[in-house]
Structures are given as C-alpha cells and as structure tokens.
Amino acid sequence: xxxxxxxxxxxxxxxxxxxxxxxxxxxxxxxxxxxxxxxxxxxxxxxxxxxxxxxxxxxxxxxxxxxxxxxxxxxxxxxxxxxxxxxxxxxxxxxxxxxxxxxxxxxxxxxxxxxx
Amino acid sequence: xxxxxxxxxxxxxxxxxxxxxxxxxxxxxxxxxxxxxxxxxxxxxxxxxxxxxxxxxxxxxxxxxxxxxxxxxxxxxxxxxxxxxxxxxxxxxxxxxxxxxxxxxxxxxxxxx
Numbered sequence: 001x002x003x004x005x006x007x008x009x010x011x012x013x014x015x016x017x018x019x020x021x022x023x024x025x026x027x028x029x030x031x032x033x034x035x036x037x038x039x040x041x042x043x044x045x046x047x048x049x050x051x052x053x054x055x056x057x058x059x060x061x062x063x064x065x066x067x068x069x070x071x072x073x074x075x076x077x078x079x080x081x082x083x084x085x086x087x088x089x090x091x092x093x094x095x096x097x098x099x100x101x102x103x104x105x106x107x108x109x110x111x112x113x114x115x116x
Numbered sequence: 117x118x119x120x121x122x123x124x125x126x127x128x129x130x131x132x133x134x135x136x137x138x139x140x141x142x143x144x145x146x147x148x149x150x151x152x153x154x155x156x157x158x159x160x161x162x163x164x165x166x167x168x169x170x171x172x173x174x175x176x177x178x179x180x181x182x183x184x185x186x187x188x189x190x191x192x193x194x195x196x197x198x199x200x201x202x203x204x205x206x207x208x209x210x211x212x213x214x215x216x217x218x219x220x221x222x223x224x225x226x227x228x229x
Contacts, residue, residue: 006159034216043205043219044160093159103148103167103209105217107159 023094030096122220139206
C-alpha cells in the first residue's frame with residue numbers, strides 16, 4: 001500500500017516552454033500533497049504544500065506564478081513549471097499524506113527535469 | 117522554524133557490521149520523526165518512523181531511538197548488507213499546522229563487501 005506515482009519520470013524541454021508534472025496517490029486518498037525540489041547531492045527542499053480544493057501554500061522564495069500547483073482531487077496534484085529556464089533543471093519529487101495518518105508522507109519516484 | 121542536523125555526511129561500514137546515523141532537531145514541538153532511504157535517481161522511501169510518545173522502535177534490522185530531552189534521534193542498522201548502501205535522510209515535523217517535514221542533510225552509507 002501507500003504507493004505514489006509521478007509522471008513523467010524524465011522530461012527535457014526547451015527554454016521558455018511549460019512543463020506539467022503529475023503526482024498521484026494510487027491506493028489511498030491524500031488531502032495534502034507536498035512538492036519538493038532536490039539538487040544533486042543535496043537534501044530535499046520543500047517548495048509548496050498542496051491541499052485538495054484550496055490554494056497551495058508556497059515556501060519562502062518559491063515563485064507561485066512560476067510553479068503552478070493544482071490539487072483537484074484526493075488522488076491527484078499537478079505542478080506546472082511555467083516558462084522554464086535552465087536554472088529550473090532539477091529533480092522534482094512529490095509526496096502524499098494519507099487521510100488520518102498525521103505526519104506520515106509517502107514519496108513518488110521523482111521527475112528529472114532538464115531545460116535546454 | 118525547525119532545523120534538523122544530521123551526522124555523519126558519509127559513512128562506510130564493513131558488511132555485517134552496524135551503522136548508526138544521528139540527527140538533532142531544534143523545535144520542541146516536533147513529535148514525528150521519520151527516516152527515509154533514497155537510492156540514486158529515485159524518490160525517498162520511508163523505512164521507519166517514530167512518534168514522540170515512544171523512545172524506541174524496531175523493525176527487523178532497523179531501529180530508531182528518540183531522546184526528547186536532548187532533542188536527538190538515531191537510526192541503527194544491524195547486520196548491514198550491500199543493498200543497504202544508499203543515502204539516508206532523517207526528518208522532523210509536528211502535528212500542528214500543515215505538518216511539513218524538515219529534512220536533515222543526508223548520510224551517504226556505503227557497505228563494503
């Protein structure tokens with residue numbers, strides 16, 4: 001149980017284009033999903049907290065107009081990187097918290113974004 | 117906000133020996149402490165977690181201990197195997213607010229066959 005999927009696993013795009021990443025909880029419902037960014041050999045940095053049916057809460061320094069988050073259902077959250085630039089290249093990872101299990105987060109496999 | 121420190125940053129142990137990774141946290145309101153294992157190119161995998169109402173938890177070769185007074189918690193892996201080689205992250209969160217996790221900086225564990 002507690003499986004989280006992400007799609008796509010890898011994406012290469014040209015500078016200036018937008019990229020959408022999907023995060024799904026496959027066998028449980030998640031009222032809250034989280035989006036992280038991870039640079040090589042570094043820890044996970046929380047970008048935003050996504051709550052189903054409401055606006056996402058962004059961490060300090062994260063541009064909400066650049067990283068659009070939508071959490072339309074209890075099993076799906078999406079992150080759209082708008083007008084991507086090479087400095088947005090990173091490993092993006094989502095996590096989901098199951099209803100009724102405080103604190104516990106299960107992570108997706110990550111999406112490697114490369115912006116040329 | 118919460119600050120989590122993790123040591124060591126790298127650790128090499130002989131296969132079959134034990135490995136210990138330590139973390140300290142700053143926010144006394146934190147009450148949930150998970151450990152994640154991350155293999156290259158993959159997302160973190162929850163391997164064990166502990167809540168502040170207990171001092172120790174064990175799952176086969178993996179154990180976690182928590183000292184609330186000193187604000188530190190540790191991961192213990194016994195009888196290490198090559199497949200234990202990975203990066204391990206500790207984290208802390210509280211039941212208040214949005215329960216976001218604050219991660220440690222990670223420990224690269226290498227098991228020497």
